[in-house]
Amino acid sequence: MTIAAAPTDLLYSGTEEELRSAVRALLTDRCDAKGVLDRAETGRPHDPALWSTLAARIGAAGLLVPEKLGGQGASHREAAVVLEELGRAVAPVPYLTSSVLATEILLGCDTAESAPLLRELASGSTVCVPAVPLTLAPGAPLPAPVRDLGGGALTGTVTSVADAVAADVLLVLADTGLYAVPAAAARLTPRVPLDLTRPLATVTLEAAAGTRLADAGTARAAVAGALLSGAGLLASEQLGLAEWCLTETVGHVRGRHQFNRPVGSFQALKHRLARLWLDVASARAAARAAADALAAEAPDAPLTVAVAQAYCSGVAVRAAEECVQLHGGIGMTWEHPAHLYLKRAKADSLALGTAGHHRGLVADFAELPAP
Amino acid sequence: MTATTAEHLLARVRDLLAAHPPADTDRTAFLRARFDAGLAWVHYPEGLGGLGAPRSLQAVVDAELEAAGAPDNDPRRIGIGLGMAAPTILAYGTDEQKQRFLRPLWVGEEVWCQLFSEPGAGSDLAALGTRAVRESGSGDWIVDGQKVWTSSAHTARWAILIARTDPGLPKHQGITYFLCDMHAPGVEVRPLRQITGEAEFNEVFLTGVRIPDSHRLGAVGEGWAVARTTLMNERVSIGGMRIPREGGMIAPVAAAWRDRPELRTHALHQRLLELWVEAEVARLTGERLRQQLVAGQPGPEGSGMKLTFARLNQEISGLEVELLAEEGLLYDDWTMRRPDGVDFTGREAGYRYLRAKGNSIEGGTSEILLNIVAERVLGLPPEPRDDKDLAWKDLSR
Ligand SMILES: Cc1cc2nc3c(=O)[nH]c(=O)nc-3n(C[C@H](O)[C@H](O)[C@H](O)COP(=O)(O)OP(=O)(O)OC[C@H]3O[C@@H](n4cnc5c(N)ncnc54)[C@H](O)[C@@H]3O)c2cc1C
Numbered sequence: 097m098t099i100a101a102a103p104t105d106l107l108y109s110g111t112e113e114e115l116r117s118a119v120r121a122l123l124t125d126r127c128d129a130k131g132v133l134d135r136a137e138t139g140r141p142h143d144p145a146l147w148s149t150l151a152a153r154i155g156a157a158g159l160l161v162p163e164k165l166g167g168q169g170a171s172h173r174e175a176a177v178v179l180e181e182l183g184r185a186v187a188p189v190p191y192l193t194s195s196v197l198a199t200e201i202l203l204g205c206d207t208a209e210s211a212p213l214l215r216e217l218a219s220g221s222t223v224c225v226p227a228v229p230l231t232l233a234p235g236a237p238l239p240a241p242v243r244d245l246g247g248g249a250l251t252g253t254v255t256s257v258a259d260a261v262a263a264d265v266l267l268v269l270a271d272t273g274l275y276a277v278p279a280a281a282a283r284l285t286p287r288v289p290l291d292l293t294r295p296l297a298t299v300t301l302e303a304a305a306g307t308r309l310a311d312a313g314t315a316r317a318a319v320a321g322a323l324l325s326g327a328g329l330l331a332s333e334q335l336g337l338a339e340w341c342l343t344e345t346v347g348h349v350r351g352r353h354q355f356n357r358p359v360g361s362f363q364a365l366k367h368r369l370a371r372l373w374l375d376v377a378s379a380r381a382a383a384r385a386a387a388d389a390l391a392a393e394a395p396d397a398p399l400t401v402a403v404a405q406a407y408c409s410g411v412a413v414r415a416a417e418e419c420v421q422l423h424g425g426i427g428m429t430w431e432h433p434a435h436l437y438l439k440r441a442k443a444d445s446l447a448l449g450t451a452g453h454h455r456g457l458v459a460d461f462a463e464l465p466a467p
Numbered sequence: 468m469t470a471t472t473a474e475h476l477l478a479r480v481r482d483l484l485a486a487h488p489p490a491d492t493d494r495t496a497f498l499r500a501r502f503d504a505g506l507a508w509v510h511y512p513e514g515l516g517g518l519g520a521p522r523s524l525q526a527v528v529d530a531e532l533e534a535a536g537a538p539d540n541d542p543r544r545i546g547i548g549l550g551m552a553a554p555t556i557l558a559y560g561t562d563e564q565k566q567r568f569l570r571p572l573w574v575g576e577e578v579w580c581q582l583f584s585e586p587g588a589g590s591d592l593a594a595l596g597t598r599a600v601r602e603s604g605s606g607d608w609i610v611d612g613q614k615v616w617t618s619s620a621h622t623a624r625w626a627i628l629i630a631r632t633d634p635g636l637p638k639h640q641g642i643t644y645f646l647c648d649m650h651a652p653g654v655e656v657r658p659l660r661q662i663t664g665e666a667e668f669n670e671v672f673l674t675g676v677r678i679p680d681s682h683r684l685g686a687v688g689e690g691w692a693v694a695r696t697t698l699m700n701e702r703v704s705i706g707g708m709r710i711p712r713e714g715g716m717i718a719p720v721a722a723a724w725r726d727r728p729e730l731r732t733h734a735l736h737q738r739l740l741e742l743w744v745e746a747e748v749a750r751l752t753g754e755r756l757r758q759q760l761v762a763g764q765p766g767p768e769g770s771g772m773k774l775t776f777a778r779l780n781q782e783i784s785g786l787e788v789e790l791l792a793e794e795g796l797l798y799d800d801w802t803m804r805r806p807d808g809v810d811f812t813g814r815e816a817g818y819r820y821l822r823a824k825g826n827s828i829e830g831g832t833s834e835i836l837l838n839i840v841a842e843r844v845l846g847l848p849p850e851p852r853d854d855k856d857l858a859w860k861d862l863s864r
Contacts, residue, residue, distance in 0.1 A: 099712075100711070100712060101711065101712040101750075104751075104754070105758070106751065106754060106755035106758055107755070107758050107759065107762060107764070346845050346846070346847065349847070350846070350847060350848065357848070357851070358847075358848050360847040360848055361847065361848035361849070361850070361851070363838070363850065365847075366837065366838060366841035366842070366845075366847050367834070367837040367838075367841065369841060369845055369847065370837040370838075370840035370841040370844075370845065371837065373771070373840060373844060373845055374771040374774060374775060374840070377752060377766075377767075377768045377771055378748045378749065378751075378752045378775070379748075380752075380755070381748060381751035381752040381754070381755040382748045382751055382752075384751075384755065385751045403744050403747050403748065403751075406740075406741075406744045407744055407745070407748045455737070455740040455741065455744060456740075458740055458743060458744055459736070459740055462713070462721070462743060463725060464721060464724055464725070464736070464739060464740065464743065465728075465731075466731070466733065466736050467728070467731035467732055467733055467736060
């Protein structure tokens with residue numbers, strides 16, 4: 097039989113709502129759609145000033161880090177709320193990569209060598225991203241590791257590394273263990289990304305030197321764990337994104353008149369938007385369940401995460417596609433931010449495992465094997 | 468004011484169980500005693516089966532009684548009474564009506580049905596034409612008309628009924644709400660066979676049916692407001708239930724998949740996983756709604772649960788028939804029967820497939836519910852309409 101459901105708390109606590117307000121206020125002030133687009137067009141989408149306020153002043157970067165290591169000692173539930181808001185603003189900050197994935201890898205290693213770096217990550221003073229492809233999924237085989245040519249001379253190429261251009265440090269999974277490599281020691285070749293707000297680069301290491309943080313076995317387990325958390329929390333980013341698309345579209349069709357009526361009074365559109373609202377409300381339950389299961393280290397967390405990813409990816413893409421379509425010609429323009437959301441949603445649907453990959457995981461956990 | 472904490476309620480449950488040990492108490496006697504102890508629906512007022520306690524505490528009482536092996540009131544069989552008649556009587560009834568009707572309703576001694584829909588008025592319920600005319604001497608009402616798709620009319624003792632009392636007014640204004648005795652002369656119930664082969668619902672013909680004015684609910688001409696209370700409760704009654712993971716319609720399909728590897732194909736696997744995920748997400752959405760209700764922060768999600776379940780039930784039961792391959796060509800039994808209620812678990816895949824088609828029609832169609840979500844939740848403009856100010860008798864039919 098399939099794993100019984102662990103008890104969950106699917107609501108938001110008062111503290112979580114306060115955190116949300118703080119993040120939302122900051123983003124409203126400092127991260128409007130026009131600013132995001134302008135920045136993206138320069139080819140350098142990240143906003144370091146916004147990042148330091150979010151990371152250090154609000155303390156978002158250290159949410160997952162225990163207090164004794166300089167973090168907030170909060171949980172995945174709080175990090176999920178931050179990601180909802182970042183998704184709502186398609187904010188170009190390395191939160192998912194540095195404050196979630198890299199942080200979880202370091203926490204998973206739990207070695208004396210990883211502690212100092214973790215402190216820097218928690219304070220937001222250092223941006224650290226894992227040198228793995230953004231598409232790497234929990235439950236998938238890890239890619240062939242970078243090779244250690246001896247004495248920590250790391251050599252190899254990793255493609256589609258998200259936020260590498262904003263990183264101070266890269267976490268490199270090598271055959272001999274996990275290494276912290278200064279970004280300056282690697283060759284970064286930026287690629288043109290579908291999602292303008294989360295840049296990608298190819299990372300090439302040619303006998304690069306790094307600090308060894310953990311042995312190979314520990315490193316691989318830590319990466320696997322981080323991918324699970326990352327996938328679970330990505331659902332919250334997708335939720336926030338979908339919510340923005342729905343709200344914006346409802347606002348638009350209420351105000352836009354054709355045929356002497358608001359277009360939002362036509363039933364074909366009302367029904368589409370009502371269905372989308374239902375999907376978003378369901379995505380909220382799925383994303384909250386994943387965050388809560390990760391926070392509680394519930395035995396069914398891997399299943400709950402797979403369910404959230406199998407569901408929320410599709411909702412975010414659908415919401416963004418409906419947003420473009422129901423805005424008509426305006427939705428097709430470069431000036432209107434709808435495309436930023438569409439691009440993020442579509443890229444997110446590949447990040448950390450596609451819905452299809454996660455359904456495959458559901459098949460394993462729920463004991464519904466393929467033929 | 469009685470204290471209404473969980474401990475207080477549990478103490479009352481223990482007293483009830485001590486005074487009426489379920490093992491050697493007659494079922495009806497036990498249920499009556501439970502009602503009188505205020506443990507039937509704890510959020511109802513004292514004296515009417517409740518204690519004015521928070522609704523969320525009902526689950527505590529139910530669990531405790533279930534654990535003690537106490538009988539339940541077969542809520543599935545009396546769903547219309549519990550979900551629709553009772554809250555409306557509570558909101559609009561006179562003291563006499565509440566005293567007379569609520570206890571036998573809850574105990575299940577008197578089954579209720581809902582005489583709302585008519586051949587010419589389903590989604591547009593307010594267009595109904597069944598007439599109620601007041602007799603000058605007695606003050607009684609004489610009702611003539613036809614209702615249709617009436618679930619449980621064949622087992623019902625009482626009905627909630629809406630009828631037109633003034634055809635000269637616009638359609639929403641000339642309606643009055645009644646409690647109708649299904650055993651009164653002039654009430655004729657004819658089974659209406661449905662696509663499953665059985666007759667779960669009926670046609671009801673009302674010919675010169677006499678209803679005393681004391682069985683009117685709410686003021687004359689105010690029936691639409693009363694009916695809205697009923698309809699709101701009808702749609703709300705779904706979301707608050709707790710279902711286990713892989714509960715509901717997905718259970719038999721998943722079981723067939725596990726037990727019968729010879730049925731598996733890759734195409735069916737993909738659809739099964741998609742629906743398994745959607746069913747799990749629906750469970751979580753329902754759970755989140757329940758937690759919101761308990762925390763006193765009801766969200767609009769409730770308006771959506773019926774839509775979701777209707778769609779999922781239909782898609783999942785459709786998949787189940789396909790999965791069964793040759794067996795899917797067969798049906799368990801077309802015998803015309805008159806069941807007490809819907810039997811999704813006791814019957815086979817073909818029945819589930821056919822019966823689930825009603826899920827998006829009964830209790831408001833999915834199209835009407837989507838309109839409601841669009842207008843009340845999202846604030847989108849209402850449909851343009853020209854029937855609001857015309858007298859009912861002048862409407863096109
Ligand atoms: C199994 C079952 C049990 C039932 N039990 C009861 C009962 O116990 N008591 C009772 O009173 N009634 C009962 N009903 C009746 C039910 O409430 C009605 O069938 C329902 O409200 C739809 O009305 P209708 O059948 O007249 O369809 P119509 O209103 O004629 O609708 C036909 C189609 O048009 C669509 N439609 C109608 N208006 C609109 C609109 N404005 N916008 C978009 N689409 C629209 C509908 O969604 C539907 O698809 C039951 C029905 C079923 C199937």
